[in-house]
Amino acid sequence: MKYSSLIYCGIVLITINGCARPESKKVSNIPDKFIDPVNMDTTVRPGDDFFHYANGVWMKNNPIPDKETRWGSFNELREFNAQAVKGLLEEAAANTNATPGSIEQRVGDFFKSSMDSLAIEEAGAKPIIEDLNRIDKINDLKGIINEINHQQSTGLTSPFYDFYVYQDSKNANKNMPQLSQGGITLPDRDYYLVTNDRNNTIKEAYKKYIAALFKLTGLSEEQAAANFDAIWKTESILAKSQKSRVEMRDPIATYNKFSLEQFSQNTQPFNWVEILPALKVNGADSIIVDNPQFFIDEGKLIASTPIEDLKVYLKWNILKKSAPYLSKDFVDANFAFAQVLSGQKVMTPRWQRNFTLIDNTIGDLLGQLYVAKYFTPEAKQRMQDLVKNLSVTFAERIQDLDWMSEETKKKALEKLNAFTPKIGYTDKWETYDGLEINADDFYGNVKRADQWNYDYMVSQYGKPVDRTRWGMTPPTVNAYYNPVNNEIAFPAGILQFPFFAFEADDAINYGGIGAVIGHEMTHGFDDQGRQFAADGNLKDWWTSEDATKFKERADKVVDQYNKYTVLDTINVNGNLTLGENLADLGGLAIAYAAFKKTPQGQSNELIDGLTPDQRFFLSWAQVWRMNIRPETAAQFILVDPHSPADARTVGPIVNMDAWYKAFNIQEGDKLFVPEKDRIKVW
Structure with a gap:
């Protein structure tokens, strides 16, 4: 689920339904001394x-x-x-007698599938080809808007902006559709707007990353490299329209409520009266927006950008979201870029990445x-x-x-x-009814x-x-x-x-x-x-x-x-x-x-x-x-x-x-x- 930056303020930048509760076992990492002078x-x-x-x-x-x-x-x-x-995941994956639809079966099968490197390698880029081909068929602005709606409403990715349904800050007993600035890949707008040696290094790594993923879908090296220009230009304009992280901390300034008709007047070609039903929200007459100017600017950006460049950007959103879950070439390219951002030396082990997922x-x-x-x-x-x-x-x-x-x-x-x-865990576990694993x-x-x-x-x-x-x-x-x-x-x-x-x-x-x-x-x-x-x-x-x-x-x-x-x-x-x-x-x-x-x-x-x-x-x-x-x-x-x-x-x-x-x-x-x-x- 997506949330605004306000919702959760963590300390850092992380009984079974219908069954008898197994005997608890305390995890023990207790040291010999709680304050050890040797440290x-x-x-x-x-x-x-x-x-x-x-x-x-x-x-x-x-x-x-x-x-x-x-x-x-x-x-x-x-x-x-x-x-x-890890022990729980491996135990569940090895349990061939787990009841179909049980917690153990669903968790175990998800983990088993995530560790099946042979099947993942064999699939290569096939899992995303249908999505990329759909974008290839777009030939007008209406098609672009429809694709944005599709990517948002399938949970696939969030091109151009973030959308979520959550509590209305001024009426906390009511859930409301809400829009938030977004659309960029790098961690902050300053990577696009501030020129220095560190940001230049990251920009070059980003360029290589974009080219690498597009090449893996069959594009020539020249075509893949050219796509960077369209993506960088689009994301730079989005970054310029974003408020800073400090500005986004103001809950008053980031609470702007509009009727759908009113907001649509200033954000064409986005027509929110039509978009919200496409995003599976029916019957809403108003929406909360954190940065209205961002959406005004974004409407102008989409209206003035060549369709082919917008298609490249939409393909990129699918590629970057999918890369960690595809074959080794995609995963390696994803990590090579992450290395430049973070300095991490080697990739996190597959089992640990999959536990997090x-x-x-x-x-x-x-x-x-x-x-x-x-x-x-x-x-x-x-x-x-x-x-x-x-x-x-x-x-x-x-x-x-x-x-x-x-x-x-x-x-x-x-x-x-x-x-x-x-404290500890929820009193009402989610069952994920209908989710096929x-x-x-x-x-x-x-x-x-x-x-x-x-x-x-x-x-x-x-x-x-x-x-x-x-x-x-x-x-x-x-x-x-x-x-x-x-x-x-x-x-x-x-x-x-x-x-x-x-x-x-x-x-x-x-x-x-x-x-x-x-x-x-x-x-x-x-x-x-x-x-x-x-x-x-x-x-x-x-x-x-x-x-x-x-x-x-x-x-x-x-x-x-x-x-x-x-x-x-x-x-x-x-x-x-x-x-x-x-x-x-x-x-x-x-x-x-x-x-x-x-x-x-x-x-x-x-x-x-x-x-x-x-x-x-x-x-x-x-x-x-x-x-x-x-x-x-x-x-x-x-x-x-x-x-x-x-x-x-x-x-x-x-x-x-x-x-x-x-x-x-x-x-x-x-x-x-x-x-x-x-x-x-x-």
Whole structure:
């Protein structure tokens, strides 16, 4: 399902129906020591570089695996979960006695088909030839519009724009058709609009990628190379019309509601009165658009571009979407381009790529197998206790704010108390009724799954909002806040060390998963989330004075993170990362206050020579330990709303008095911030 960039604010840029629940088995990756001194670089002063003080030796001893673009705590746990799921997939694929239509049969057959390299090689480009031939037959603008509709409505790909049905931000109980700017291949508009050595290198790699895929469909090298010009010109115009990622963070500016007739007047040749039924949405009279000017410009682009160039662009959308699921030549070309963007050394193993695909397409089937074996009821109960403690603590902090009026505090507490926590996995699994999965048809399985997910999405128009739906699957190592549902969610996959462990002392769990819980709660009150009320609707519940005071504090956070650099020369974008930075700052502060309510938090008992407070802050730091390839780091500065790992580690703590006391940080230390300049928001 497609969502606007607003919907899910994750911590990073991830019982069986009708059956008795098998005995749970706890995944165990518990270390001998929860804070292991061998991972720390104690030659570094904590007040000079807390990130390397806490993680320096670990980083030296844990280089990035060739198949990865970065390597840290999140990646270790994702790898751990992937290996666990691999066993489930292989077991399901080998189960010849699975009941037809059962979870095991469908998951197993999807995985079996994805691992059948002989059949995939034999098919070559055949699975997409029919789509390409259909485009060849187009001879007018009407045919172009029909093809755009076809690609969108089959879930095949999203040429020119993104379309989805989701909750109306100003009426969260109603699902509405929505349009979002899109249509480009490179990760951000700046790759098209900014000229520098890095972007020039990527452009050349993109040119080779386009030529390689077209050659694999039978075009001559000259024809394949010429197609780049048409694609680059089209996508560059689309990029120029797009708003920046910072501009797209404004939920007010990106909420524009039109009648279909009104919007069609300015966006010809797009006639949305005709297009929506073609996209399988019937009976709608209005639509929500994030960037109206983009669609006005896009209409002019399509009307003025030669039909043959538009056909090349539409073929390209099919090729780039399909390449990872076709024969080796396609997959290799796809990876060669990805290497230039990310710096990854070798391709991710086939089984792991396919695990990700299955998780993304039929995640509720795979998720049932995962939680049945690897998630314990005890973990869910412990998380519920932690969420309750964090919520009570957050409420106390709101009440104690010296910059907020009683009127706004009342509304803030109303919103906090209305939070819906989701822990582990959904209470209502999706069954994917009608989705056909065959053990000998990999590309067909992908295509049918995309079609099923699209059809499900558009079927929600006119139906009551299903608030039981999750935005992440159970094995995901991540968490999120959803403003229109006013909910916080923590998939089973993240409820393991270093975030959470039964065996760990409270300092570890509060510095890890406690800070994650606080992070997601704070998203409800960051610069975006604060604009949504307790009922999930986008509406202003602040006094103007309080909103001004909040912005003053948020601006200080922007300034703080703007000073952090990547690769020595590239600065963090404090405006793009503001929401996540506010969530980190608030989340860690709330988690620490909650930790101080525990017996350990109120004691001075040493564990491995560390005080409770030292263990709390070191737990936070080890969550963010990470090595990252320079190519990936440069890309993330453009596209990732999260700050780099070292900035995430030190950004919140330098504003917390308790950290200074715990590690005896003094004036003159590089990270020292005078007490009067420390930022406190929530």
